[in-house]
Amino acid sequence: xxxxxxxxxxxxxxxxxxxxxxxxxxxxxxxxxxxxxxxxxxxxxxxxxxxxxxxxxxxxxxxxxxxxxxxxxxxxxxxxxxxxxxxxxxxxxxxxxxxxxxxxxxxxxxxxxxxxxxxxxxxxxxxxxxxxxxxxxxxxxxxxxxxxxxxxxxxxxxxxxxxxxxxxxxxxxxxxxxxxxxxxxxxxxxxxxxxxxxxxxxxxxxxxxxxxxxxxxxxxxxxxxxxxxxxxxxxxxxxxxxxxxxxxxxxxxxxxxxxxxxxxxxxxxxxxxxxxxxxxxxxxxxxxxxxxxxxxxxxxxxxxxxxxxxxxxxxxxxxxxxxxxxxxxxxxxxxxxxxxxxxxxxxxxxxxxxxxxxxxxxxxxxxxxxxxxxxxxxxxxxxxxxxxxxxxxxxxxxxxxxxxxxxxxxxxxxxxxxxxxxxxxxxxxxxxxxxxxxxxxxxxxxxxxxxxxxxxxxxxxxxxxxxxxxxxxxxxxxxxxxxxxxxxxxxxxxxxxxxxxxxxxxxxxxxxxxxxxxxxxxxxxxxxxxxxxxxxxxxxxxx
Ligand code: VG1
Ligand code: CO
Numbered sequence: 001x002x003x004x005x006x007x008x009x010x011x012x013x014x015x016x017x018x019x020x021x022x023x024x025x026x027x028x029x030x031x032x033x034x035x036x037x038x039x040x041x042x043x044x045x046x047x048x049x050x051x052x053x054x055x056x057x058x059x060x061x062x063x064x065x066x067x068x069x070x071x072x073x074x075x076x077x078x079x080x081x082x083x084x085x086x087x088x089x090x091x092x093x094x095x096x097x098x099x100x101x102x103x104x105x106x107x108x109x110x111x112x113x114x115x116x117x118x119x120x121x122x123x124x125x126x127x128x129x130x131x132x133x134x135x136x137x138x139x140x141x142x143x144x145x146x147x148x149x150x151x152x153x154x155x156x157x158x159x160x161x162x163x164x165x166x167x168x169x170x171x172x173x174x175x176x177x178x179x180x181x182x183x184x185x186x187x188x189x190x191x192x193x194x195x196x197x198x199x200x201x202x203x204x205x206x207x208x209x210x211x212x213x214x215x216x217x218x219x220x221x222x223x224x225x226x227x228x229x230x231x232x233x234x235x236x237x238x239x240x241x242x243x244x245x246x247x248x249x250x251x252x253x254x255x256x257x258x259x260x261x262x263x264x265x266x267x268x269x270x271x272x273x274x275x276x277x278x279x280x281x282x283x284x285x286x287x288x289x290x291x292x293x294x295x296x297x298x299x300x301x302x303x304x305x306x307x308x309x310x311x312x313x314x315x316x317x318x319x320x321x322x323x324x325x326x327x328x329x330x331x332x333x334x335x336x337x338x339x340x341x342x343x344x345x346x347x348x349x350x351x352x353x354x355x356x357x358x359x360x361x362x363x364x365x366x367x368x369x370x371x372x373x374x375x376x377x378x379x380x381x382x383x384x385x386x387x388x389x390x391x392x393x394x395x396x397x398x399x400x401x402x403x404x405x406x407x408x409x410x411x412x413x414x415x416x417x418x419x420x421x422x423x424x425x426x427x428x429x430x431x432x433x434x435x436x437x438x439x440x441x442x443x444x445x446x447x448x449x450x451x452x453x454x455x456x457x458x459x460x461x462x463x464x465x466x467x468x469x470x471x472x473x474x475x476x477x478x479x480x481x482x483x484x485x486x487x488x489x490x491x492x493x494x495x496x497x498x499x500x501x502x503x504x505x506x507x508x509x510x511x512x513x514x515x516x517x518x519x520x521x522x523x524x525x526x527x528x529x530x531x532x533x534x535x536x537x538x539x540x541x542x543x
Contacts, residue, residue, distance in 0.1 A: 001075070001156050001158060001171055001172035002156065002157065003075075003076050003154055003155075003156055004076065004154065004155050004156065004157055005152050005153075005154055006032075006035070006152060006153050006154075006155065007151065007152050008032045008035065008036055008039075008150055008151065008152060008153055009150070009151070010036070010147060010148050010149060010150050011032065011033055011036050011147065014036065014037050014040065014143075014144060014147035015140075015144045016126075016135070016140040016143065016144065017487035017488055018344060018345040018486070018487030018488050019113060019124075019126060019134060019345060019346065019347075019487075019488055020109070020111075020124045020125055020126030020127070020134070021037055021124060021125050021126075022112045022115065022122055022123070022124035022488055022489075022490055023122070023123065023124070023490055024120070024121070024122060024123070024490055025060075025061055025062050025117070025118065025119050025120070025121060025122060025123040026119060026120070027123075028062060028066070028123040028125075029062060029065075029119075032153075034066055034069055034070075034125070035069065035073065035153045035155070036147055036150050036153065037125060037143075037147060038069070038070055038073050038108070038125070038153070039073065039077075039146075039150060039152075039153035039154065040143050040144075040146035040147040040150055041108075041127045041143050041146075042073070042077045043146040043150070044139060044142035044143040044145070044146045045105070045106065045129075045139070047077060047078070048074055048077030048078055048079040049077065049078035049079070050078065050079070050080050051079050051080060051104075051105035051106075052079065052080055052081040052082070052083065052102065052103075052104045052105055053070075053074055053079060053081075053082050053083070053104060053105060053106055053107055053108060054082075054083050054084075054090075054095055054098045054099050054102070054104050054106070054107030054108070054128075055067055055070050055071060055074075055082055055083070055084045055085075055088075055090075055107065055108045055110075056084055056085035056088055056089065056090025056094075056095055056098075056107075056109065056110070056181065057088055057089075057090060057109060057110025057111050057279075058089075058090075058091070058092075058109075058110065058111040058112075058113070058117075058215060058216040058241070058250075058278045058279040058280070059087075059088065059089045059215070059216055059241035059242070059243065060110075060111065060112065060117030060118070060121075060123065060243055060244070060245070060278065061117050061118050061119055061121075061123070061243040061244060062110075062119075062123050063088050063110050063243070064087075064088050064163065066110050066123075066125070067084060067088045067110065067163065068160045068161065069155075070082075070108050071084065071161055071171070071176060072155045072156050072158060072171070073153065073154065073155045074174065075155070075156045075158075075171040075172060075174045076153070076154030076155040076156050077154050078174075079174050080173070080174060080175065081174060081175040081176070081177065082174065082175070082176050082177070083098060083102055083104065083177045083179055084161070084163060084176065084177070084178055084179070085098075085178075085179060085180075085181040086163065086164070086165070086166055086178055086179065086180055086181070087163050087164055088110075088163050089181075089216060089219065089241055090109070090181050090216070091181075091185070091216045091217060091220060091279055091280030091281070091378075091379075092109055092111060092113075092126075092216075092279040092280055092281040092375050092376075093185070093280060093281055093369070093373050093375045093376070093377035093378070093379070093380065094181045094182075094184070094185040094220070094280070095107050095109045095128065095132075095181075095375070096128060096132035096133065096373035096374050096375040096377075097132065097184060097185055097188055097372075097373050098179075098181060098184060099128055099130070099131075099132040100131070100132040100373065100374070101184060101188075103130075104130070105130055106127060106128055106129050106130060107127070107128045107132075108125060108126070108127060109125070109126045109127075109128060109279065110123070110124070110125055110126075111124050111126065111216075111278055111279035112124035112278065112488075112490075113250075113277055113278045113279045113281070113282075113488070114249065114250055114251035114252075114256075114277045114278055114282065114488075115249075115278070115488065115489075115490065116244070116245060116247075116248070116249050116250070117243060117244050117245050117250075117278065118243065118244040118247070121244070122490050127139075127143065128374070128375075129350075131350060131354055131374050132373055132374035132375070133346070133347065133349070133350035133353070133354075133374030133375065134345070134346050134347035134350070134374075134375070135347065136347050136348075136350060136351070136464075137347065137464065137466060138464065140347075156171055156172070158171050161176055161178070162178075163178055165178065166178050166179060166180055182219050182220050182223050183223075185220060185379075186220070186223055186224050186228065188372060188373075189224060189379070189380065189383055191310065192308060192309065192310035192372055192380070192383070192384075193308050193309065193310070193383050193384065193386075193387045194308060194309055194387055194390065194391075195228065195229060197387065197390040197391065198229050198383070198386045198387060198390050199228075199229050199230050200390065201386065201389060201390040202229055202230040202231050202232075203230055206271050206272075206389070207232065207235075207270035207271050207272075208225070208231055208235050208270050208271060208272050208273070208274070208386075209235060209237060209260060209263060209264075209270050209272075209273045209274075210225055210231075210235055210236045210237070210273075210274050210275070210276075210382065211237050211238055211252070211257055211259070211260045211273070211274070211275040211276075212236055212237070212238050212239045212241075212275070212276060213238050213245060213246075213248060213250040213251075213252065213256075213257065213275055213276065213277065213278075214238045214240065214241060214242040214245045214246040214248065214250065215241060215245055215250040215276065215277060215278045215279070215280065216241055216276075216278065216279055216280045217276040217280040217378060217379060218236065218238070218239035218240055218241050219239070219241070220280065220379055221236045221239065221276075221379060221382075222236045222239050224379065224383070229386075245278065250277050250278035251277055251278075251282070252274075252275035252276055252277050252282050252283060252284035252366055252378070253284060253366060253541075253543040254284075254286075254291055254543060255541050255542070255543065257275040257284055260273045260275055260284075260286065261273075261286065261291065264286045264287070264288060264289070264290075264291075265289055269288040269289070270288075271287070271288065271389075271395065271396070272285070272286070272287055272385065272386070272389065272396055273285075273286040273287075274286070274382045274385070276378035276379065276382075277366070277378065280377075280378050280379065281346075281367060281369070281375050281376040281377060281378055282365065282366040282367050282376065282378050283297075283366055283367075283368060283378040283379070283381040283382055284366055285297050285381070285382070285385055285396070286396070287395055287396020287397045287400070288395065288396070288397060289397060290395075290396050290397035290400055292396065292400055293325070293364075293412045294324070294362065294363065294364050294365065294366040294367070294368070295320075295324050295325035295327050295328070295362070295364050295410060295412050295500075296325075296327055296400065296403070296410070296412070297362070297368060297381065297385075298318075298320060298324065298327070298328045298360070298362030298363075298368050299325075299327035299328040299330065299331045299403065299407070299410075300388075300399060300400065300403050301360065301362075301368060301381065301384050301385070301388070302315060302318050302328055302331045302332070302335075302360050303331045303334075303335075303403065303407075304388045304392070304399075305359075305360060305370075305384065307387060307388050307391040307392070308384055308387040308388070310370075310372070311359065311360075311370075314335070314337070315335065315337055315358075315359040315360055316337065316338070316356055316357060316358055316359045316371075317332065317337045317338030317339060317340065317352070317357050317358040317359065318331065318332045318337065318338070318339050318340070318358055318359075318360050318361070318362075319339070319340040319341075319342055319349050319352050319357075319358040319360075319361040319362075320339070320340070320341060320342070320361065320362050320363065321341075321342055321343065321344045321345070321348070321362075321363040321364065321365075322341050322342065322343060322344065322455045322457075322469060322470055322472065322482065323344060323363075323364050323414075323470060323482045323484060323496070323498040324362060324363055324364040325364065325410040325412045325500045326410055326500070326502065327407065327410040327412075328362065330407045330408070331407065334407070338357060338358065340352055340357065340358060340460075341455075341457075342457060343455065343457045343466050343469035343470075344363065344365075344469065344470070344484065344487070345487070346361075346363070346367065346369070346374075346375055346376055348457065348459070348466070349361040349369075349374075350374050351459055351460075351461035351462055352460075352461065353371050353374060354374075354461070355461045356371075357460070357461070358371075359371050361376070362376075363376070364412065364414060364498065365414075368380075368381040369381070401509070404503070404509040405509070407505065408502060408503045408504050408505040408506070408507055408509070409502070409503040409507070409509040410500055410501075410502050410503075411500060411501045411502075411503065411511065411513050411516035411517055412498075412499070412500045412513070412517075413498075413499050413500075413513055413514065413517055413542060413543065414496060414497070414498050414499070414542070414543050415496070415497040415498075415499070415521075415539035415541075415542055416486075416494055416495070416496055416539055416540055416541040416542075416543075417494065417495040417496075417497070417530075417534060417536050417539055417540060418489070418491075418492075418494045418540040418541070419489075419491050419492040419493075419494070419540075420492055420493045420494065420495050420534045420536065421492060421493070421534075422492055422493045424493075424533055424534045424535070425485055425492075425493035425495050425534060426485075426493070427533055428483075428495070428528055428529075428530065428533040428534055429471065429483065429485065431528070431529065431533060432471045432483055432527070432528055433454060433471065435452065435527065436452050436453060436454075439452040439473065439527065440452060444522070444523035444526045444527055445518075445519045445520075445521075445522035445523040445526060446519055446523075447475035447476065447477065447479055447519050447520065447523045448475060448476045449473060449474070449475060449523075449527075450474045450475060450476050451472075451473070451474045452471070452472070452473045452474075453471075453472060454467070454468060454469070454470065454471050454472075455469040455470045455471075455472055456468070456469060457469055469484075470482050470483065470484035471483040471484070473523075473524070473527060475519075475520060475523060477501075478501060478502030478503075478504065479499075479500065479501045479502075479519065479520040479523075480498075480499075480500050480501075480520070481497065481498070481499055481520055481521075481523065481524035481527075482496075482497070482498040483495070483496070483497055483498075483524075483528060484496045484498070495530075495534060497521075497524055497528075497530075497539070499517045499520045499521050499524065500517070500520070501516050501517050501519075501520050503516070514542075525537055
């Protein structure tokens with residue numbers, strides 16, 4: 001086997017965002033585009049010699065081709081082994097688990113997560129480090145640096161690997177193991193949850209619909225929910241991964257999982273509905289007539305986690321991303337454990353988890369996870385909900401209402417303004433920053449501003465600082481508005497406006513969400529002058 005060294009030149013813009021490098025699929029398919037980024041990653045981690053890597057993806061268009069390219073480049077870079085999932089289908093949390101289980105040196109996850117897939121849609125690559133977690137900012141900066149000075153990449157000229165059957169083969173000295181990642185993932189879940197109790201719950205007539213959105217969780221959910229836990233056949237819908245996700249947005253929220261939402265709000269509703277995203281790290285939970293916001297779900301899971309075997313000794317602490325509501329902080333305070341506020345993106349939870357400071361983490365964007373891996377984990381959240389339901393023997397709606405009665409309710413909504421002109425979005429953020437000095441004490445839409453700043457994070461474990469992580473404006477009476485620009489979009493800028501309003505303990509928990517948020521929203525519109533700066537106040541997506 002001859003190693004080939006191919007000359008290349010730097011390609012602009014290979015800067016990983018919130019979660020890996022995401023671009024239009026056709027961009028990734030351009031000559032040398034993927035190769036440059038993969039070689040830069042090998043270079044940034046000190047080379048591939050003697051190392052073992054996990055490779056797999058969410059099954060979107062170009063997944064299989066990209067996997068073959070990466071396996072050959074791993075051989076070209078002297079890797080000792082590659083572990084690749086059968087047919088290249090690997091969920092993000094399962095990838096994290098495989099890295100840890102096999103003590104691998106890292107992994108390449110091919111996914112643009114919740115972004116649509118197809119030749120005219122999006123593709124992405126993410127590198128996860130030895131701890132199983134997304135490359136921290138220091139490493140993504142090194143990778144980007146390497147893309148700006150790259151001169152060559154290394155590969156081998158060999159036939160493609162057959163990914164359809166389990167087994168071991170090799171390119172020269174490099175072993176290639178094709179594995180069944182579902183079995184390993186399921187085995188991990190069985191160590192965390194009371195499968196017997198969940199099986200008994202389904203046997204008692206409990207019903208569920210899990211919408212895999214034609215994305216990666218289909219095989220995992222079918223194996224675990226239907227074939228192991230005894231949920232009725234047909235519980236998992238859209239369970240076959242498709243290269244274009246059936247032309248949908250594999251984003252589990254009330255907008256993109258509308259069929260599931262409609263069912264759950266109808267008389268024909270099962271007891272629980274759930275969905276996951278393209279790469280299986282997000283989750284949506286909805287009871288009969290009761291959508292659970294991700295921020296509430298995080299808080300409720302944390303408050304009840306002790307009902308599941310893996311967490312029966314309690315939690316070390318809880319971490320949430322800055323735009324996530326304060327609901328989980330209230331739980332941490334009551335439990336007397338630490339609570340941490342991090343920038344958006346799972347990479348910031350890694351150090352806290354590795355240091356044992358937190359057990360459960362979550363984001364408002366429908367990501368929840370724990371110390372069992374170093375990624376958010378959609379099915380894990382669903383199974384923890386099922387375990388809690390099996391122990392409490394109450395409905396989802398009752399558990400949510402009970403939580404609000406105890407802690408008060410954090411009304412929450414996120415407005416997304418997509419494909420905004422980048423210049424205008426940047427100007428709006430600049431204008432907001434320019435007002436920090438004068439905002440406190442001002443009154444807008446009947447609310448007085450109590451603080452206004454840009455979130456900056458000092459990592460308590462490694463001392464690194466991450467600046468410019470979003471503008472936050474707090475109001476008297478427990479309201480807050482946050483402005484951020486997305487780091488996962490592939491077209492123009494996406495402005496995210498996050499709104500929350502605390503009811504207070506014993507306050508009114510029965511309001512319509514948008515009504516409860518009306519003043520905070522109006523104040524946010526007034527302060528940002530959004531209509532004038534970006535020309536929009538009607539969001540593309542409200543979650
Ligand atoms: C979004 C979410 C963020 C999440 C990220 C990756 O990022 O807001 O919470 O971690 O997607 O999720 P942004 O920068 O677009 O707001 V996933 O499931 O797409 O890997
Ligand atoms: Co995802």
